[in-house]
Amino acid sequence: MSSSPDPLMLGSLEKVGGAELRELRAKCMLLMLQDGEPTKFPGAQPVSFERKHLSAPEGGRGASIVTAPYFAAEKTDGVRYMLLILGSKGTFAVDRNFDMRRLPPMRFPTRTHPAKALDATLLDGELVLDTVGPGAKKRPRDDADGAEAASEPRLRYLAYDACCVGGRKCCDESLRVRLMLLRRDVLSPRFGLAQREEGAFESEHFAVELKDFFDMRQLPHIFSHVDVAAPGSSILYAYSDPLRKLSHGNDGIIFTPARDPYRPYTCPSLLKWKPSNMNSIDFQLQTKWRKGEPRFLLLVADQLIRQVYDWITFSEEDQMRFRSDSRADSRIIECVYDPNWHTIEYNPDDSMEQTWDNPYRRPGGWRFERIREDKNHPNDIRTVKSVEISVRDGVTATELLRNLGIRVAPGQLGAFADGAVPAHGAAPAPGAGPS
Numbered sequence: 001m002s003s004s005p006d007p008l009m010l011g012s013l014e015k016v017g018g019a020e021l022r023e024l025r026a027k028c029m030l031l032m033l034q035d036g037e038p039t040k041f042p043g044a045q046p047v048s049f050e051r052k053h054l055s056a057p058e059g060g061r062g063a064s065i066v067t068a069p070y071f072a073a074e075k076t077d078g079v080r081y082m083l084l085i086l087g088s089k090g091t092f093a094v095d096r097n098f099d100m101r102r103l104p105p106m107r108f109p110t111r112t113h114p115a116k117a118l119d120a121t122l123l124d125g126e127l128v129l130d131t132v133g134p135g136a137k138k139r140p141r142d143d144a145d146g147a148e149a150a151s152e153p154r155l156r157y158l159a160y161d162a163c164c165v166g167g168r169k170c171c172d173e174s175l176r177v178r179l180m181l182l183r184r185d186v187l188s189p190r191f192g193l194a195q196r197e198e199g200a201f202e203s204e205h206f207a208v209e210l211k212d213f214f215d216m217r218q219l220p221h222i223f224s225h226v227d228v229a230a231p232g233s234s235i236l237y238a239y240s241d242p243l244r245k246l247s248h249g250n251d252g253i254i255f256t257p258a259r260d261p262y263r264p265y266t267c268p269s270l271l272k273w274k275p276s277n278m279n280s281i282d283f284q285l286q287t288k289w290r291k292g293e294p295r296f297l298l299l300v301a302d303q304l305i306r307q308v309y310d311w312i313t314f315s316e317e318d319q320m321r322f323r324s325d326s327r328a329d330s331r332i333i334e335c336v337y338d339p340n341w342h343t344i345e346y347n348p349d350d351s352m353e354q355t356w357d358n359p360y361r362r363p364g365g366w367r368f369e370r371i372r373e374d375k376n377h378p379n380d381i382r383t384v385k386s387v388e389i390s391v392r393d394g395v396t397a398t399e400l401l402r403n404l405g406i407r408v409a410p411g412q413l414g415a416f417a418d419g420a421v422p423a424h425g426a427a428p429a430p431g432a433g434p435s
Contacts, residue, residue, distance in 0.1 A: 009079050009127045009155060010093055010205070016100040024092060024100055028084060031122045031164035032171050032264055041098040042264040043082055043124055044161070046254060048383075048390035049273035054403045063269040066403055069258040071175065071213040074222050074239045075272055076158060077249025078128035079374050083157065083208075085186075087119030093127075097376050106204050109189040110166065120167040121186065124262075125159040127206060130246040131238075154246065159186070160211040160254075163262055171262040178262065183210055212241075213256070216404060220412040223397055226250050228415050236278070236369070237415055252278055266383075275416055276394040278336060279387050280369060283309065284378040285322065285331045288348075291355055294323050295346060298335070298366060301380045309384065312366050313344045332375045335366035337391050 016024060025038035032042055047063075056067045082094035091106045108118035132152050163171050165181040173181075187210055193200045201207070214222060222239075229238045235249035252274035260269050274280075283298035284306060296314065299306045312335065314322060322328045343365030347353035379387075397416040401408050411417075 009129065010081075010101050010103075013093075013101040013103065013205070016092065016102055021100060024084065025098060027086070028082070028094065028122060031120060031169060032262075033169055034264055039098065040265070041094070041096050043080065043094075043096075044263055044267045044270055045265060046270040046272040047266065047268055048279060048386045049255070049271045049395060050386070050389050051393040051395055053271055054395065054399070063257070063271060065216070065255055065271065068269075070216055070255045070271075071258055072216055072219055072222060073160065073211055073213050073254045073256065074226070074250055075252040075254045075274070076126055076128050076211070076239070077235055077237075077251040078126035078158070080126050081157070082163075083121075083123040083125065083159065085118055085121035085123070087117040096374055104203065104205050106208075107190070107193060107200060108186065109193055111185050111189050114189060114193065118166055118186065118189070121165050122163040123159045123182065123186065124161040124163065125157055125211065127155065127157055128248045130154040130156060130241075130248045133240070133245040133247060155206040157206050157208045158211040159208060160213075160256075161262060162186070171264075173261065174259050175256055176258060179210070179213070217406055219253070219401060219404070219406060220408045222253065223408075223414050223416050224412045226414040226416060234370070273395065273400065274390070275396065276391050277338065279391045280334050280336045281366070281384055281387050282332050282334050282372050282375055282379045283312075283366070285312075285328055285333055287322075287328050290350070290353075293356060294328075295344075295356060296322065296328075297348075299378055300384050301378050303380075306378070307381070308348070309381075310366060311343055311345045312368065313342060314368055318368055332372040332378055334369045334372050336369055337364070338367040339364045341365045341367045 022038075028042060029036070029038045034042060053063055053065055055064060057064050080096055084092040084094055084100070085106075085108050086092070091103045091108070092100045093103055094100050108121070110116045110118050130153060132154055159182055161175070162178045162182040163169070165185045168181065170178050170181055187208065190201070190208065225240045225242060226237055227240065229235045229249070237250040238247045239250035240247040252272055255271040255273065257269045260267075263270070281300075283300060286297040286299050286306075286308070287294045288297055296312050298309045298312050300309045301307075322331075325331070341364060343362050345360045345362060346356060347358065396418055397413050398408075398418050
């Protein structure tokens, strides 16, 4: 069961609470031009890619990567945070639960008055822990150059959108404008400061950079740099950044509409594509005990209600670890659908069955990948249904490129090539797991 000492990457930092948290949440909503009670994380959430996104939408409504302009980016397997920058009040990381952590002092000079701190700014992005490869430039928090040890990890915040910059509310602007403001008014002043002052960001918790976006014709370039991660790694796929000589976990491709505004919450035109074996759902785990032994169910959300979705069969190691986990019933776990996995079902009615002596084994099922320490709630049933469609449609990288009219050379699809071996290995032997 994969778990890191600090899966949130910021877990050791001060958590904001009480009246200050309420004030900061309200500030986020104000900067995003949102009304209502600020209780739910307002960041844009992508929807799973379906076959319908490869054709012209009926009635001209709906998302399609072949009829509307999009930018592509590799979907980084990091931790989602919005970044709230409030001048002299400091900088705050906003997580998926709409909780906030106060960051150690960070320097964000303004473009027009470098001695003045940037205020009223809300960015969207993710924290990623990079593995540094040979030949990488040494960049201790955005400044000096030089060789860096290949084994040293690097924590970066990859900003991929902006909701408000220096008081300019930009959610209603196009992606090009939002990224321009991010680069011009947030990142460029930091770069200028780094040139004037050696070690300007040495004490900061992480570097801040703009995530790379690509023209759709460059999709083969993204695909070619994704490989199956090394055995024993905590990630399934790794994206190798050829320019910076860095690598980190990859979780597919994100397609961001070029002309659309930034839409808080679920955004139907923001698309996440994954090979069918990588499509995942975040479930809440539920333990069911009989005769002193547990089996496990997966729960999804329907509004505020939790409902049973399916059984899950763990490997022997994960079965034992969740059996002894006092927090098992509050765990949010990420699972992928694997047609080669074996799921063992039981009669869920305790009044009719008091033991685990009558199992039914079926082919296919949800395979555990990791605990989501950054989430307190499972996916909504509507999200689950969307992922089911995405798994069923199974749009491959080859189909994606063919529908976009993009030619690709053999070997350019990396780990996403047709027939490539899935990263999560073989199905369990018939005797694996509980029976």
